[in-house]
Amino acid sequence: MSLVYIQHSHRKDEHVFLAEKFYQAHTANGLAEIRLIPNNLPEISVTEVDLSTTLAGKKIAVPFFINAMSGGSPATGKLNQRLAAAAAQTKIPMATGSQSIALQFPQAETSFKVVRQTMPQGLVIGNIGANHNLADAQAAVDMLQADLLEIHLNAAQEIVMTEGDRQFYWKDNLQEIVAGLSVPVIVKEVGFGIAPATLRQLRKLGVRNVDLSGHGGTNFAKIENQRRRQKDFALLNNFGLTTAETLLASQSLAADFSFTASGGIRDALDIIKCLILGADNVGISGLFLHTLIKEDVDGLINLIEKLKEQLKSLMALLGCANISQLRQLPYLLSPELLNFKQQLK
Numbered sequence: 001m002s003l004v005y006i007q008h009s010h011r012k013d014e015h016v017f018l019a020e021k022f023y024q025a026h027t028a029n030g031l032a033e034i035r036l037i038p039n040n041l042p043e044i045s046v047t048e049v050d051l052s053t054t055l056a057g058k059k060i061a062v063p064f065f066i067n068a069m070s071g072g073s074p075a076t077g078k079l080n081q082r083l084a085a086a087a088a089q090t091k092i093p094m095a096t097g098s099q100s101i102a103l104q105f106p107q108a109e110t111s112f113k114v115v116r117q118t119m120p121q122g123l124v125i126g127n128i129g130a131n132h133n134l135a136d137a138q139a140a141v142d143m144l145q146a147d148l149l150e151i152h153l154n155a156a157q158e159i160v161m162t163e164g165d166r167q168f169y170w171k172d173n174l175q176e177i178v179a180g181l182s183v184p185v186i187v188k189e190v191g192f193g194i195a196p197a198t199l200r201q202l203r204k205l206g207v208r209n210v211d212l213s214g215h216g217g218t219n220f221a222k223i224e225n226q227r228r229r230q231k232d233f234a235l236l237n238n239f240g241l242t243t244a245e246t247l248l249a250s251q252s253l254a255a256d257f258s259f260t261a262s263g264g265i266r267d268a269l270d271i272i273k274c275l276i277l278g279a280d281n282v283g284i285s286g287l288f289l290h291t292l293i294k295e296d297v298d299g300l301i302n303l304i305e306k307l308k309e310q311l312k313s314l315m316a317l318l319g320c321a322n323i324s325q326l327r328q329l330p331y332l333l334s335p336e337l338l339n340f341k342q343q344l345k
């Protein structure tokens, strides 16, 4: 086994360990600064509520999924198998962590392929970085028979990583992949938030599905700083746009994109707020990882089922029979978020 493979695969284990170490029940994703307004005559029954929506053009039964985290080492392969078992049982989609390691080292493939084996009928999303070309992207899709491919933009994470990339020429790859890949592409951040100016560039490249992945939940600036020997790069700990800010900032581009919201999602109220702000669906990583570690697969299945039930209850409370009706609801912003909305164009 090569030393480089061992180093790469150890990094995957460290990410999981540190994400869980820094996990917080309460997050700073900005969604608490959004207030909903009661509808005291809802005129609806909970059983009428339809939770279905779309994810990159695919119809999905509930508006949330397990977002990219795992794979690349024996331990994260096992995590992938357990996450996929919960996804299969609850019939929600699941994304794997970055498959880059398996493109370089074939011995890592099994830690990703286990996801497709565990959920043969499910919606599986592959994941690679934007430093890869179309051939790599297609190989990642083929490895999993993936239904969709996430491509992550993670410049801030790479900058804090001692061994990270220092060259960020990604546009040509994105354009080539979106045009030529056999499945739809979702471009995502890893928790620093995608800005509206970037969305306008992505639109020109042909990108139509974006996971805004805002600040406030899993924090890769902190995780990568912790992995540095000197722990001397805390500069980016608060860098980026929060989940609430990314959603507000992207509203003017809603006609051109389907948005996934992610970053610090903790409960059904967070999911509802993201949908009201314009997301078509919501990705959840840290909370599901934490639940799996603390409560095993059954605990994760229970949480996913509870989220489904609570979403139905909350939508009925708000008088909404489906997700598109949620978009029409009024809401109140804190002075800080209102100020943000006025400043960021």
Ligand code: FNR
Binding pocket: 015, 016, 019, 067, 068, 069, 070, 096, 097, 098, 127, 150, 151, 152, 188, 189, 190, 191, 213, 216, 217, 218, 262, 263, 264, 265, 283, 284, 285, 286, 287, 289
């Ligand atoms: C991640 N995330 C991630 N994203 C990605 O595109 N490729 C990857 O390989 C990983 N790896 C990864 C490992 C672990 C342990 C975690 C917790 C997360 C980022 C993830 O998909 C998401 O964008 C952020 O974590 C923000 O969401 P949460 O965790 O706050 O819900």
